[in-house]
Amino acid sequence: MGRGYNTIAFDAAKCDGCGDCMTACATVKTGTDDKARSRIQIVGSESDGFELALCRQCGDPKCVTVCPAAALTKNYDTGVIEWNAAKCVDCLLCTIGCTYAGIALDAGVGHVAKCDMCYASPAGAPACVPACPHDALTYITTSRIYNEVGDWEDLFAPGLAGCQGCNTELLMRHTLRRVGPDTVLATPPGCVPGMGSVGFNGTTGTKIPVFHPLLTNTAAMLAGIKRQYKRVGREITALAIAGDGGASDVGFQSLSGAAERNEQILFMVVDNEGYMNTGMQRSSCTPYGAWTSTTPVGKGSGGMPAQGKTQDAKNLPLIMVNHRCEYVATASTAYMEDLYDKLDKAIQASKRGFAYLHVYSPCTTGWRFPTDQNMEVARKAVETNFVMLWEYTRATACTSRGRSMIRCRSRSI
Amino acid sequence: MATGIKPNMAYLEGQVSGPDKGVEHDRGILVSDTMQTSVANVWAAGDCAQAKGFFTEARVINSILPDATEQGRIAGMAMAGDPGLKKYPGGMSLNTYHFFGRHAISVGSSAVPEGAEVVTRFDEASGRYLKAIFLGGRLLGIYGVNEFFDAGVMCQLILRRVDLSAVRERFLANPMAVGRELMSKLWR
Incomplete structure (x- = not known):
């Protein structure tokens, strides 16, 4: 398998052209504050929008192939294209090869200069990113997941039958890879078995034992199975991947009971805000005002306009916190590093007691947005605080990004 | 001061005649948009190749490194039958x-x-x-x-x-x- 690398992402919508990133780069790389000598160049204008000229650390770099002196090389460990001053003959042919203005003459020293991601710096990470006051630059290190997980066995069958653009396949494959082969999986009626986890024609869709409980008894059945495995002395992870309807409505009684007894289960809920595989009916996790086939939006009848769902969404993860579980967290596939951290903690917690992971999952079919927009919708949901990513342990209570979410106000009498 | 490059074509002179006319050449080896010579399964790229110019249909020797690497890439892809091959857009100074x-x-x-x-x-x-x-x-x-x-x-x-x-x-x-x-x- 190929390797993934860390990268610098640029969000043009957040950039106001202040140039702080260029100053930071010039300071670190040239010891001056001359923005023209920065390796990262912000171009454009207020009216037209700002853009970026920066080395892309190409996989098949033209600058490297045109260099007659072998002064440029791709480092396949870091992904960085490295420039060797001792070999460079200052011919500037690399600046012809690069079509992205990623390598250019630094007139201050008379040599070419390019971004090296500050790998050799004490921080080992780009200086430009933390200098941005508007979060327009992000240092993406998700490649770690790709490099690690890519070599693990995929425990789902190829060719799952998901809707186009659905992120649940990603979630299923990543989760099972992480949890590993010593797992028993429960997938109650919903999108996950609909996509093929329970299989077709007498063969399962997974390479691990999987069963298809009723909507109502998922947690109860899984608790029994886990207890039986314990009795015979086998260490397994008891994993449920359920939908929000199956967990928050019909399956809630057995879920609540298992959580209260602190059964050693990892219960993952894929929340797409409704019963999406049966025709997009509302669930108790459908938010206020949302369209579903049973909460229409439009003219209505009898003089009453149809206003979508008229109740608020049930906050299921918060209800699970009230069960004092070993671990509760919310996550999103738009933030895979965060999801992985929480999955690791949930797996560990499920060896001690009940671990609950609630993953927000935009539904391309049910929500009716373009199929290439799933990650964008998931990201926007978090950025706008429509959903919040947080975690709960008994020791820390609810925290988000390591900070407490509960503010205690002392009131003087 | 010196300018220009002159490929050595002497080794191509005096090739056998017949159905195989040998590798066609002018000042350099004449190649198509995929760097193929007039002889099947023979490709040429770089300073020795005389290929289409971007501004002119006449074939020119464009002896510079960036062009040579591009021609080499195209020749390699053509040899391998790579479906992603794009034709040579033409050489430019x-x-x-x-x-x-x-x-x-x-x-x-x-x-x-x-x-x-x-x-x-x-x-x-x-x-x-x-x-x-x-x-x-x-x-x-x-x-x-x-x-x-x-x-x-x-x-x-x-x-x-x-x-x-x-x-x-x-x-x-x-x-x-x-x-x-x-x-x-x-x-x-």
């Missing part, structure tokens, strides 16, 4: 060099066809010189002495025949910044 303490960059054609327009500017104090040739709003060639711009970006503006009419004055004032702007909008 490109160079960058130091002389007498100055730095020059040249991209594209210096020929001025009918209807083309040549714009030059020279600043005596800084020694900065710029010359650009336009035809119908599109760039044909750009030359700078002590005037820095990204040669790779300019090359793409010419190859993609980008219409610069709307940004022409800004482009001439600062080809580096405006070139980068266009790059990030058009092919990033």
Whole structure:
């Protein structure tokens, strides 16, 4: 398998052209504050929008192939294209090869200069990113997941039958890879078995034992199975991947009971805000005002306009916190590093007691947005605080990004 | 001072006649848009190859390194039957060099066809010189002495025949910044 690398992402919508990133780069790389000598160049204008000229650390770099002196090389460990001053003959042919203005003459020293991601710096990470006051630059290190997980066995069958653009396949494959082969999986009626986890024609869709409980008894059945495995002395992870309807409505009684007894289960809920595989009916996790086939939006009848769902969404993860579980967290596939951290903690917690992971999952079919927009919708949901990513342990209570979410106000009498 | 490159074609002289006429050559080895010679299963690329020019259908020897690597890539892909192969767009003059303490960059054609327009500017104090040739709003060639711009970006503006009419004055004032702007909008 190929390797993934860390990268610098640029969000043009957040950039106001202040140039702080260029100053930071010039300071670190040239010891001056001359923005023209920065390796990262912000171009454009207020009216037209700002853009970026920066080395892309190409996989098949033209600058490297045109260099007659072998002064440029791709480092396949870091992904960085490295420039060797001792070999460079200052011919500037690399600046012809690069079509992205990623390598250019630094007139201050008379040599070419390019971004090296500050790998050799004490921080080992780009200086430009933390200098941005508007979060327009992000240092993406998700490649770690790709490099690690890519070599693990995929425990789902190829060719799952998901809707186009659905992120649940990603979630299923990543989760099972992480949890590993010593797992028993429960997938109650919903999108996950609909996509093929329970299989077709007498063969399962997974390479691990999987069963298809009723909507109502998922947690109860899984608790029994886990207890039986314990009795015979086998260490397994008891994993449920359920939908929000199956967990928050019909399956809630057995879920609540298992959580209260602190059964050693990892219960993952894929929340797409409704019963999406049966025709997009509302669930108790459908938010206020949302369209579903049973909460229409439009003219209505009898003089009453149809206003979508008229109740608020049930906050299921918060209800699970009230069960004092070993671990509760919310996550999103738009933030895979965060999801992985929480999955690791949930797996560990499920060896001690009940671990609950609630993953927000935009539904391309049910929500009716373009199929290439799933990650964008998931990201926007978090950025706008429509959903919040947080975690709960008994020791820390609810925290988000390591900070407490509960503010205690002392009131003087 | 010396200029130009002359491939040694002597070893191709006196080839056998008959159905296989040998490798066709002129000043260099004549190749197609996929770097194939006149003989099946023989390809040529680089300084020895005489391939299509970007500005002219006549085949030219364009002996510069960036072009050689591009030709080599195309020849390799053609040999392997790679379905991702794109035909050679044609060679273009490109160079960058130091002389007498100055730095020059040249991209594209210096020929001025009918209807083309040549714009030059020279600043005596800084020694900065710029010359650009336009035809119908599109760039044909750009030359700078002590005037820095990204040669790779300019090359793409010419190859993609980008219409610069709307940004022409800004482009001439600062080809580096405006070139980068266009790059990030058009092919990033």
